[in-house]
Amino acid sequence: MAKIVEIFVLVFSILLISSWVPISLSSKKPVGAARREDIPYIKCQVCEKLANQLYQQVQTKQTQISPKKISEYEIIEMSENVCNLKKQEADWILKIDIVEQGDKLELVEHDSEGQCNSECKTIERACQEVMGYSDTDVAEYLYKHKPQKDSLTHFLCNKLSKSCTNKPPPVPKDRTPGEPFFPKSSKEAEMDKILKSMEGMPGAPGMKMFSKEDLMNKNFGDEDADEDDDDDDDEADFPSKLGKVLREKTSTKSDWKQTITRKVVETGETLKRHANKFSNRIQKWWKGKKSSLKKKKSKSKSSKPEL
Structure with a gap:
């Protein structure tokens, strides 16, 4: 199955090369990992933009399906x-581009989409x-209260996430x-949207767009590998003297x-x-009881009158 998927992706990508020459000739840069240390400097700004996006997307969806009302499931x-x-x-x-402004990081929004590298991943992680x-x-808050943008921002960024x-x-x-910030070409942005819309569809599992260099090198790896490396780094904090700890626990x-x-x-x-003492006492008591009963019987026999 994996071979079939690989061949399908290869053929599909080659068919796109004719309309995608400017992009395919330049090798696509590898996606960087999120810079988690930058998140505290941009978290509030990301939250404000997130609230704005949620508000705008709900309004857009409501306009598209009007007069029907948007459902809570769609908002979820x-x-x-x-x-x-x-x-x-x-x-x-x-x-969005992360720009250094003195001792601050500012989020600057561009008109077009850019290549997704470490800054893009950092914003995603902060979000x-x-x-x-x-x-x-x-x-639920959006569906029930239908708040304005400022109210939603306050709810999400101050009350909920702080x-x-x-x-x-x-x-x-x-x-x-x-x-x-490296902007995408209009063709590349359009192709990305098409592939995202096709993701999860039957017959088009996990379709992605690759550069010419990727196609020649058969580089069909997962773009999230860097994030997996980050997770591996987190696991590096595990005690180095694990054997000693386990031995101590085992000995304990x-x-x-x-x-x-x-x-x-x-x-x-x-x-x-x-139990032995109790048994001996019981035996002694029983022997004494039996002897006393025998004495009483013998006395009663001797005291009977002769006829």
């Missing part, structure tokens, strides 16, 4: 997808942190600048086992001694 779907670059609802992230697990709460309750810290002077467990076993044996022996 928007809230779930608005921070996911694989979905069309998150295309707004592709237009996901803002939304967290509150997508249904935001959708992204804007404190001022962002100053940016360190030794921060490495981000990459410049064995000590406990020995202690419990010894206590059980000692308790058993003590109970056995008490």
Whole structure:
């Protein structure tokens, strides 16, 4: 199945080369990983833009389906997808550039979409942190209260996520600048939208657009590999002396086992001694009882009158 998918993607991409020559001739730059250290400096701005996008997308959808009213399910779907670059609802992230302004980072919005590199991934990650697990709460607020943009921004950024309750810290002077904003061509942006709309459709699983260099090198890897590397880095914090820790835990467990076993044996022996004493006392009492009964019987026989 994987071979069939690879061949299908290869053939489909080659067919597109004729209408995609300017893009395919220049190798597509690898997608960078999110710079998590930049998130505190842009989180509030991302939250404000996120609120604006949710408001605009709901209004646009309502206009498209009027006079029918937008459903809560449709708003929930928007809230779930608005921070996911694989979905069309998150295309707004592709237009934003992170620009250094003194000791601050500013989000500058462009008219066209740009190539998605580390800054794009950083904004996506910040957006996901803002939304967290509150997508249904935001959708419910939008559906029930139908708020204005300012009210939605206050609800999301101050009450719910608290992204804007404190001022962002100053940016360190030794921060490495981000990459410049590279706009996409109109053809590339249009093709990306087509492929996103086809994603998940039967017969078009996981379709992507590749450069000429990718096609020649058969580089059909996952663009999220860098994020996986980040997760691996997080796992690097695991104790290096794991063996020692496990041995200590094992020895502790064995000590406990020995202690419990010894206590059980000692308790058993003590109970056995008490049981033997109790048994001996019962036997003595029963012997005494039997002898007293015999004496009473003998006395009663001797005291009977002779006829």
